[in-house]
Amino acid sequence: xxxxxxxxxxxxxxxNGHLDIIHRSLSIFDRVLVAVAVNVRKEPLFGxxxxxxxxxxxxxxxxxxxxxxxxxxxxxxxxxRGARVVVRGLRAIADFEYEFQLAHxxxxxxxxxxTIFLPTTQENFYVSSxxxxxxxxxxxxxxxxxxxxxxxxxxxRFPPATLPTP
Amino acid sequence: xxxxxxxxxxxxxxxNGHLDIIHRSLSIFDRVLVAVAVNVRKEPLFGxxxxxxxxxxxxxxxxxxxxxxxxxxxxxxxxxRGARVVVRGLRAIADFEYEFQLAHxxxxxxxxxxTIFLPTTQENFYVSSxxxxxxxxxxxxxxxxxxxxxxxxxxxRFPPATLPTP
Amino acid sequence: xxxxxxxxxxxxxxxNGHLDIIHRSLSIFDRVLVAVAVNVRKEPLFGxxxxxxxxxxxxxxxxxxxxxxxxxxxxxxxxxRGARVVVRGLRAIADFEYEFQLAHxxxxxxxxxxTIFLPTTQENFYVSSxxxxxxxxxxxxxxxxxxxxxxxxxxxRFPPATLPTP
Amino acid sequence: xxxxxxxxxxxxxxxNGHLDIIHRSLSIFDRVLVAVAVNVRKEPLFGxxxxxxxxxxxxxxxxxxxxxxxxxxxxxxxxxRGARVVVRGLRAIADFEYEFQLAHxxxxxxxxxxTIFLPTTQENFYVSSxxxxxxxxxxxxxxxxxxxxxxxxxxxRFPPATLPTP
Amino acid sequence: xxxxxxxxxxxxxxxNGHLDIIHRSLSIFDRVLVAVAVNVRKEPLFGxxxxxxxxxxxxxxxxxxxxxxxxxxxxxxxxxRGARVVVRGLRAIADFEYEFQLAHxxxxxxxxxxTIFLPTTQENFYVSSxxxxxxxxxxxxxxxxxxxxxxxxxxxRFPPATLPTP
Amino acid sequence: xxxxxxxxxxxxxxxNGHLDIIHRSLSIFDRVLVAVAVNVRKEPLFGxxxxxxxxxxxxxxxxxxxxxxxxxxxxxxxxxRGARVVVRGLRAIADFEYEFQLAHxxxxxxxxxxTIFLPTTQENFYVSSxxxxxxxxxxxxxxxxxxxxxxxxxxxRFPPATLPTP
Numbered sequence: 001x002x003x004x005x006x007x008x009x010x011x012x013x014x015x016n017g018h019l020d021i022i023h024r025s026l027s028i029f030d031r032v033l034v035a036v037a038v039n040v041r042k043e044p045l046f047g048x049x050x051x052x053x054x055x056x057x058x059x060x061x062x063x064x065x066x067x068x069x070x071x072x073x074x075x076x077x078x079x080x081r082g083a084r085v086v087v088r089g090l091r092a093i094a095d096f097e098y099e100f101q102l103a104h105x106x107x108x109x110x111x112x113x114x115t116i117f118l119p120t121t122q123e124n125f126y127v128s129s130x131x132x133x134x135x136x137x138x139x140x141x142x143x144x145x146x147x148x149x150x151x152x153x154x155x156x157r158f159p160p161a162t163l164p165t166p
Numbered sequence: 167x168x169x170x171x172x173x174x175x176x177x178x179x180x181x182n183g184h185l186d187i188i189h190r191s192l193s194i195f196d197r198v199l200v201a202v203a204v205n206v207r208k209e210p211l212f213g214x215x216x217x218x219x220x221x222x223x224x225x226x227x228x229x230x231x232x233x234x235x236x237x238x239x240x241x242x243x244x245x246x247r248g249a250r251v252v253v254r255g256l257r258a259i260a261d262f263e264y265e266f267q268l269a270h271x272x273x274x275x276x277x278x279x280x281t282i283f284l285p286t287t288q289e290n291f292y293v294s295s296x297x298x299x300x301x302x303x304x305x306x307x308x309x310x311x312x313x314x315x316x317x318x319x320x321x322x323r324f325p326p327a328t329l330p331t332p
Numbered sequence: 333x334x335x336x337x338x339x340x341x342x343x344x345x346x347x348n349g350h351l352d353i354i355h356r357s358l359s360i361f362d363r364v365l366v367a368v369a370v371n372v373r374k375e376p377l378f379g380x381x382x383x384x385x386x387x388x389x390x391x392x393x394x395x396x397x398x399x400x401x402x403x404x405x406x407x408x409x410x411x412x413r414g415a416r417v418v419v420r421g422l423r424a425i426a427d428f429e430y431e432f433q434l435a436h437x438x439x440x441x442x443x444x445x446x447t448i449f450l451p452t453t454q455e456n457f458y459v460s461s462x463x464x465x466x467x468x469x470x471x472x473x474x475x476x477x478x479x480x481x482x483x484x485x486x487x488x489r490f491p492p493a494t495l496p497t498p
Numbered sequence: 499x500x501x502x503x504x505x506x507x508x509x510x511x512x513x514n515g516h517l518d519i520i521h522r523s524l525s526i527f528d529r530v531l532v533a534v535a536v537n538v539r540k541e542p543l544f545g546x547x548x549x550x551x552x553x554x555x556x557x558x559x560x561x562x563x564x565x566x567x568x569x570x571x572x573x574x575x576x577x578x579r580g581a582r583v584v585v586r587g588l589r590a591i592a593d594f595e596y597e598f599q600l601a602h603x604x605x606x607x608x609x610x611x612x613t614i615f616l617p618t619t620q621e622n623f624y625v626s627s628x629x630x631x632x633x634x635x636x637x638x639x640x641x642x643x644x645x646x647x648x649x650x651x652x653x654x655r656f657p658p659a660t661l662p663t664p
Numbered sequence: 665x666x667x668x669x670x671x672x673x674x675x676x677x678x679x680n681g682h683l684d685i686i687h688r689s690l691s692i693f694d695r696v697l698v699a700v701a702v703n704v705r706k707e708p709l710f711g712x713x714x715x716x717x718x719x720x721x722x723x724x725x726x727x728x729x730x731x732x733x734x735x736x737x738x739x740x741x742x743x744x745r746g747a748r749v750v751v752r753g754l755r756a757i758a759d760f761e762y763e764f765q766l767a768h769x770x771x772x773x774x775x776x777x778x779t780i781f782l783p784t785t786q787e788n789f790y791v792s793s794x795x796x797x798x799x800x801x802x803x804x805x806x807x808x809x810x811x812x813x814x815x816x817x818x819x820x821r822f823p824p825a826t827l828p829t830p
Numbered sequence: 831x832x833x834x835x836x837x838x839x840x841x842x843x844x845x846n847g848h849l850d851i852i853h854r855s856l857s858i859f860d861r862v863l864v865a866v867a868v869n870v871r872k873e874p875l876f877g878x879x880x881x882x883x884x885x886x887x888x889x890x891x892x893x894x895x896x897x898x899x900x901x902x903x904x905x906x907x908x909x910x911r912g913a914r915v916v917v918r919g920l921r922a923i924a925d926f927e928y929e930f931q932l933a934h935x936x937x938x939x940x941x942x943x944x945t946i947f948l949p950t951t952q953e954n955f956y957v958s959s960x961x962x963x964x965x966x967x968x969x970x971x972x973x974x975x976x977x978x979x980x981x982x983x984x985x986x987r988f989p990p991a992t993l994p995t996p
């Protein structure tokens with residue numbers, strides 16, 4: 001019986017912080033399922049398929065990793081997939097509050113599912129997808145905090161010509 | 167001279183956490199006035215009247231409780247109603263910051279009005295109206311964290327048929 | 333039946349922050365009982381009697397205020413005195429964590445007793461007894477953050493002559 | 499070589515908290531450049547020019563102060579202006595998290611630029627532009643927490659007649 | 665290859681919060697090693713052997729659990745035992761800061777060892793060994809927050825006769 | 831008129847985090863005075879002179895840096911030295927609270943003196959003198975987080991032979 005961990009998120013796009021959590025999950029669990037949340041009420045920068053492709057490109061060939069997408073309640077998807085453990089990265093205080101709220105509510109909804117937290121490495125402590133998108137939208141260089149494929153995808157979305165001339 | 171406490175909020179909808187604060191306020195003060203904030207800029211899930219009805223249904227018959235709605239500045243309403251004490255529930259760090267900001271600003275605007283905080287009970291520490299609505303919108307079971315009438319109202323709003331089929 | 337609030341603390345010595353909480357408690361509750369904790373394991377700067385006298389001197393004549401001392405478990409004392417409400421001042425995040433821990437544990441030990449929090453006024457937000465003692469011990473001027481009687485008592489304890497000559 | 503500090507922000511509108519940070523920056527650095535952020539995605543209450551004028555009116559004549567506006571990435575603007583130090587006010591925990599995230603990301607993008615934090619004075623600890631606007635929009639009195647010119651501008655925007663009659 | 669998780673702590677004494685973390689670790693990992701820290705500079709209430717016995721008594725027969733003691737640097741012990749994962753419970757903000765500091769320093773000292781955090785269940789969110797000892801020392805009832813064997817051990821240490829008579 | 835910044839602390843011993851704050855202070859201010867606090871009530875690991883020597887060894891030759899020691903109230907020393915700015919490093923939430931308390935109290939005691947905060951770089955975010963001493967006392971390798979001279983001094987204090995044999 002191989003233990004599978006499920007790592008859910010928006011991944012819009014995947015950052016080096018997410019990538020680190022994936023690698024550490026792979027070193028702890030037999031299999032890791034990265035689950036891209038499809039939120040019909042939010043407009044992501046990258047589509048569901050593109051977000052999944054960027055995750056696969058960042059990790060590279062890894063038979064123990066699966067990338068999937070889900071809609072609706074996380075705990076329903078967790079049970080449908082037969083996962084026992086949900087993995088979340090922890091960066092800072094703001095994360096902490098929201099993540100605890102989610103973990104406790106999910107525990108109430110699905111008592112058999114445990115949430116574990118992995119502390120983000122220091123180099124990625126202040127990296128977030130939204131900050132990355134904001135900087136890239138102004139033409140800033142985010143190559144140091146995102147995987148190569150994501151850097152290319154962001155440049156394609158925000159070409160230098162779109163920069164406002166003050 | 168009976169001391170009245172005013173418990174303001176959006177209550178969209180009332181949760182077991184709010185209900186606990188109401189019961190504890192009733193055990194401390196002679197009268198409790200629950201005041202539903204009408205915010206013309208935000209679109210609530212439940213209308214003002216329905217939110218007030220759900221509060222009354224959750225508390226049940228209680229002559230020392232009044233449920234009302236208000237618009238505009240809280241301190242103006244507090245003074246108009248002759249209240250001396252504003253009650254707020256405290257859950258977590260995020261609450262703490264915002265609540266302190268409001269309490270201090272209200273104190274500046276109405277020096278004679280005091281804000282007191284009641285710590286939310288542990289069972290309700292991670293319950294919020296917005297999380298309840300999000301879970302219910304995906305068909306999740308929130309019966310353990312909201313009053314019965316609210317559970318019915320949420321099910322009426324989010325019938326199982328509206329769930330996306332993956 | 334008059335509602336009495338119990339305000340426990342070490343008060344070693346009382347500061348303007350404590351005094352503000354006492355005045356606001358008096359404006360909300362019929363009677364206020366300030367209870368000085370006698371901790372046999374900690375060595376206070378001022379003795380129990382002196383701490384009680386400094387509180388009385390700071391508040392002045394007030395028939396609705398009682399100053400007492402207690403040993404042992406707070407909830408035992410609260411029940412012995414027939415109080416229903418414990419008042420605590422809230423200053424900052426560090427307070428918040430510890431105070432919540434105490435409030436929840438006390439609620440477990442004495443379900444009928446409620447803890448309420450009053451936010452410290454801005455001028456006293458950064459005042460603590462221990463900081464006051466540290467500054468006074470170096471000859472610093474703390475007259476702006478403690479009652480007059482406390483300022484005199486601190487000067488008597490830390491006369492200028494005791495200052496180290498560098 | 500005169501050291502210039504750059505104080506960026508939305509300043510929609512400037513509050514007494516901002517003004518205090520400006521005055522203290524002027525007492526530490528030779529020159530201070532207040533930089534109003536132009537965010538094309540957010541709709542401010544006051545236009546860029548009006549926000550700049552309100553800052554100038556609040557500070558009064560001061561040859562060592564410059565007020566400017568910028569678009570795009572902060573670090574690009576900082577380098578274009580030849581500044582070495584970015585000044586930010588720190589109020590509360592919520593600020594702290596976001597400000598640290600920004601400071602570290604900016605440091606990554608522009609290693610030669612340092613961010614320094616000045617703690618907001620206690621009187622302004624709970625003052626924010628958004629709270630000021632919310633209170634003013636309901637006809638509340640914010641004269642104690644904003645400069646005189648801002649108070650007039652807010653009254654012009656939110657005349658008493660626009661108040662809803664409950 | 666069975667994955668072993670190591671759960672270090674002082675456990676002076678074990679509480680229901682610790683017990684919950686042990687049970688959840690057993691449901692995620694093949695084997696769990698509870699490691700009692702021997703700190704020669706701190707005087708614990710219970711000796712090392714007694715703390716180990718209380719843990720074993722609380723968990724009951726479980727072939728996949730080992731209880732051990734260690735001295736010196738945690739990461740040295742982790743490597744000596746061949747563990748890959750260190751488990752820690754997370755309760756509140758104060759924990760969070762210190763735990764992150766330790767996790768990152770341990771990661772620096774032993775790059776192959778990961779620290780994972782499990783959120784404490786709500787019922788145990790405010791339970792700590794030190795608070796339990798303080799309450800028990802005053803004769804308070806802690807039976808609801810510690811295992812039965814610990815409750816007995818605490819009563820043996822703090823018999824009712826030792827209570828001060830006020 | 832050259833602006834001098836004063837950087838006070840215990841520095842028992844100086845870490846790479848302190849060193850980074852010194853270098854950044856030197857890049858902002860004309861002169862930097864590192865002031866080692868002599869606390870007669872605490873027993874440091876290194877004596878005052880040794881702590882000062884370790885700071886000088888870590889920074890190396892720098893005519894704009896002065897290392898001194900002080901006793902008593904910080905603001906008294908600041909005024910005696912004619913400094914206008916006190917520099918403090920900010921690491922985490924726990925720091926934040928205490929540092930703000932000190933900054934505000936110092937501002938009250940010496941209105942003309944400003945405290946500025948520099949955010950610690952990410953690599954040093956979790957480094958503290960006390961954690962460094964704890965790890966070194968168990969024979970752990972702290973060479974990556976302290977200057978070379980400090981590493982040698984710690985090894986001299988905690989030779990491998992002093993390690994307990996389990």
